[in-house]
Amino acid sequence: MQGLSGYAVRRLLWVPVILFAVSFIAFTITRFGPGDPVTVLSPNYRNEEVFERVRHERGLDKPFYDQYRIYMQRLLTKGDLGESVTIYRGVPAWDIIWPRMLVSAQPGIVALVIGFSVGIVVGIFAALKQGTWMDPFAIGSFLFFQSIPVLVSLPFLVLLFVVKLGWLPALGWGGPRVDVGPQDIQLGIFSAHIILPALALSLPSVAGVARLVRATTLSVLGEDYVRTARAKGLPEFTVVTRHVARNALLPLVTVLGLSLSTLLEGSFFVETILGIPGIGQLGFQAATSRDYDVILALVLVLATAFVIANIITDLAYTLIDPRVRFEERRN
Amino acid sequence: MQEAAQEITVDLAHREGVPASPWRVAWRRLRGKKLAMIALAAIALFYVVGLAAPAIAPYDYRDQDLDNTSQGSAWAHPFGTDRLGRDQLSRVVWSARTTIIVTAATVLTGSIALSVGLGMISGYAGGKVDTAIMRTGEVFASLPGLPMLILINATMRAKVVRGVDWLESHSSSAALRAGLERHAGPEFAFLVVLGLLALAGAAGVAAWLSAGEGRRNGLWLAPAIVAALVSGLLWAVQGIYATTGAADYFLIFGALSLFFWVGGARVIRSQVLALRETEYVLAARSMGASTWRILMSHLLPNISPLIIVGVSASLGAIAGSEIALTFLGVGVHDPTPSFGALIFDAAGQSTLRNYPHLIIFPAVVVGALIFAFNLLGDALNDVFTPRAR
Numbered sequence: 001m002q003g004l005s006g007y008a009v010r011r012l013l014w015v016p017v018i019l020f021a022v023s024f025i026a027f028t029i030t031r032f033g034p035g036d037p038v039t040v041l042s043p044n045y046r047n048e049e050v051f052e053r054v055r056h057e058r059g060l061d062k063p064f065y066d067q068y069r070i071y072m073q074r075l076l077t078k079g080d081l082g083e084s085v086t087i088y089r090g091v092p093a094w095d096i097i098w099p100r101m102l103v104s105a106q107p108g109i110v111a112l113v114i115g116f117s118v119g120i121v122v123g124i125f126a127a128l129k130q131g132t133w134m135d136p137f138a139i140g141s142f143l144f145f146q147s148i149p150v151l152v153s154l155p156f157l158v159l160l161f162v163v164k165l166g167w168l169p170a171l172g173w174g175g176p177r178v179d180v181g182p183q184d185i186q187l188g189i190f191s192a193h194i195i196l197p198a199l200a201l202s203l204p205s206v207a208g209v210a211r212l213v214r215a216t217t218l219s220v221l222g223e224d225y226v227r228t229a230r231a232k233g234l235p236e237f238t239v240v241t242r243h244v245a246r247n248a249l250l251p252l253v254t255v256l257g258l259s260l261s262t263l264l265e266g267s268f269f270v271e272t273i274l275g276i277p278g279i280g281q282l283g284f285q286a287a288t289s290r291d292y293d294v295i296l297a298l299v300l301v302l303a304t305a306f307v308i309a310n311i312i313t314d315l316a317y318t319l320i321d322p323r324v325r326f327e328e329r330r331n
Numbered sequence: 332m333q334e335a336a337q338e339i340t341v342d343l344a345h346r347e348g349v350p351a352s353p354w355r356v357a358w359r360r361l362r363g364k365k366l367a368m369i370a371l372a373a374i375a376l377f378y379v380v381g382l383a384a385p386a387i388a389p390y391d392y393r394d395q396d397l398d399n400t401s402q403g404s405a406w407a408h409p410f411g412t413d414r415l416g417r418d419q420l421s422r423v424v425w426s427a428r429t430t431i432i433v434t435a436a437t438v439l440t441g442s443i444a445l446s447v448g449l450g451m452i453s454g455y456a457g458g459k460v461d462t463a464i465m466r467t468g469e470v471f472a473s474l475p476g477l478p479m480l481i482l483i484n485a486t487m488r489a490k491v492v493r494g495v496d497w498l499e500s501h502s503s504s505a506a507l508r509a510g511l512e513r514h515a516g517p518e519f520a521f522l523v524v525l526g527l528l529a530l531a532g533a534a535g536v537a538a539w540l541s542a543g544e545g546r547r548n549g550l551w552l553a554p555a556i557v558a559a560l561v562s563g564l565l566w567a568v569q570g571i572y573a574t575t576g577a578a579d580y581f582l583i584f585g586a587l588s589l590f591f592w593v594g595g596a597r598v599i600r601s602q603v604l605a606l607r608e609t610e611y612v613l614a615a616r617s618m619g620a621s622t623w624r625i626l627m628s629h630l631l632p633n634i635s636p637l638i639i640v641g642v643s644a645s646l647g648a649i650a651g652s653e654i655a656l657t658f659l660g661v662g663v664h665d666p667t668p669s670f671g672a673l674i675f676d677a678a679g680q681s682t683l684r685n686y687p688h689l690i691i692f693p694a695v696v697v698g699a700l701i702f703a704f705n706l707l708g709d710a711l712n713d714v715f716t717p718r719a720r
Binding site: 014018022026030146147148149152155156159163261265269272283284290292296302303307310 | 470475477482485487651654655677678683684698702705
């Protein structure tokens with residue numbers, strides 16, 4: 001374990017370096033954008049003298065590395081991620097982002113639960129039926145759903161469940177309101193609005209989970225203790241749930257990090273098409289209305305989440321499978 | 332019985348004469364997979380239709396039939412028309428062309444030039460060069476992909492459009508720097524200079540590598556070839572698309588390449604690390620083969636299956652990314668057709684309710700294409716790395 005904790009410390013020390021590089025790249029890109037925040041702020045009224053004064057007040061006339069230094073100073077000392085210029089003028093970016101993260105997390109968590117539970121059942125089923133037609137059929141049909149991008153599958157789901165059958169509510173987001181400080185959010189998880197986004201987000205992740213579970217289950221099925229369990233006359237159901245599943249499901253921890261990024265990318269399309277006020281819709285709005293500070297803040301927040309999720313995944317990987325040598329992975 | 336015996340003799344004769352090359356073996360294995368061959372045929376059809384779009388599409392993608400807007404399937408418009416009376420079938424055919432250009436350009440630069448080049452240099456050189464390349468890759472890999480792509484495409488577009496406009500009006504390269512500064516702003520010129528510096532740096536690494544061998548050789552050619560390829564591609568794109576969307580194509584494939592090289596470079600690096608210690612490389616080195624020769628004629632053939640598997644796996648993802656970016660409004664811009672724009676136009680709630688035919692055709696084509704890419708990628712993976720089964 002000595003080596004592992006050393007590895008964990010080295011990886012954690014690497015985090016600020018990566019985040020620093022990410023912030024520099026993202027910041028540089030935003031400063032190259034057409035029109036600075038001042039001209040975006042006032043698209044119709046153009047007075048160069050006023051613009052110059054506001055630029056000077058906000059330090060926008062300084063070279064961009066000075067601006068970056070000031071931005072980082074404010075971020076590190078005050079936790080200030082800048083403020084929105086166009087979407088919610090004057091509101092701190094963080095106050096816009098985090099209520100929306102709470103909204104996005106709801107379909108995300110439900111999709112994760114659906115994707116993993118269906119994937120586990122399909123994977124174990126396929127492994128038990130290895131050699132019959134049901135194995136390739138079960139895996140193949142979900143591979144199809146994995147290949148279909150969310151922005152292709154979702155319109156069909158809307159067409160079917162909303163337009164033709166009329167089972168689900170049309171656009172938007174609902175549920176009881178909760179006050180979380182800067183603004184109210186709605187708990188769509190308690191309403192029918194959760195179904196479509198959760199379904200669309202979970203479809204692509206089932207195949208990945210199912211394939212991994214199938215592979216691990218197959219290797220566990222060949223173990224001596226499974227033969228022993230069967231030989232002493234345990235019912236097949238008990239063998240599968242107690243002896244096989246327990247050992248076959250451990251490696252699933254490693255897919256969690258990957259699922260996070262898939263879910264996030266999917267949420268951009270789901271929230272744009274369905275009109276859910278979450279983080280994906282915010283990114284879309286911020287990009288189209290040139291709210292650079294909000295995009296920058298969004299990128300930084302998401303990058304932090306990604307880096308931490310990746311490290312947890314890597315550590316989980318080495319903990320679960322001691323054969324993975326962390327020394328090798330470091331290089 | 333007799334026939335079977337004959338076949339065996341023929342097979343033996345074949346084996347005695349010319350040993351089957353690894354490529355032939357791989358192709359034979361691939362041909363045995365029916366699903367993969369169907370996928371390959373579908374992809375081939377898609378490419379032929381896309382490349383021959385001007386000849387195949389019944390209308391231009393901008394042509395409007397204002398008497399028949401938002402119309403369903405009819406003789407003149409088999410897949411209907413959109414809100415502006417543009418023929419949906421023609422828009423889909425032209426969109427295929429957009430997808431092909433962006434995928435091909437991204438694969439050439441991101442999946443082949445950058446990932447193979449950097450992966451091989453990183454694996455073979457080792458030490459500080461290796462650390463620098465892999466750490467850079469780690470930074471790119473930890474950037475959240477989609478938000479970063481949105482950020483790049485949303486902010487850089489104006490510069491690239493001006494740059495391409497300028498390229499179109501000036502063919503002389505003498506005034507390149509000054510012209511860039513005047514027309515595209517100092518930031519774009521800065522980026523160009525930065526790019527040139529990066530190329531020079533790569534050339535420097537190459538020169539350092541070859542100096543380590545104690546002999547001058549042609550490794551410096553590698554960055555030069557990459558630069559020539561990229562600029563040639565730029566000129567080709569500019570020639571074909573003088574006014575419609577060259578800047579968009581350039582921007583999208585540039586941004587995508589930035590993010591698609593890391594995974595491939597890691598795989599190739601680890602393979603080169605292993606191959607570097609093999610006896611045949613040692614033998615080649617002891618016989619005085621140059622670094623360039625070892626990389627090109629001993630290592631490259633051995634990692635080419637990996638390259639093919641990597642490329643086939645990334646094709647679907649790249650096509651999907653272009654469509655996704657256009658859907659979000661930061662990819663290809665109107666009037667240049669793209670599947671992303673077609674789906675966005677058709678996916679609105681009221682459009683879905685009133686004109687459901689508009690979504691079906693483009694969505695089915697996109698779904699089938701990406702599914703075909705994934706099936707082929709899976710099959711190629713099985714063919715080239717049988718151990719993975």
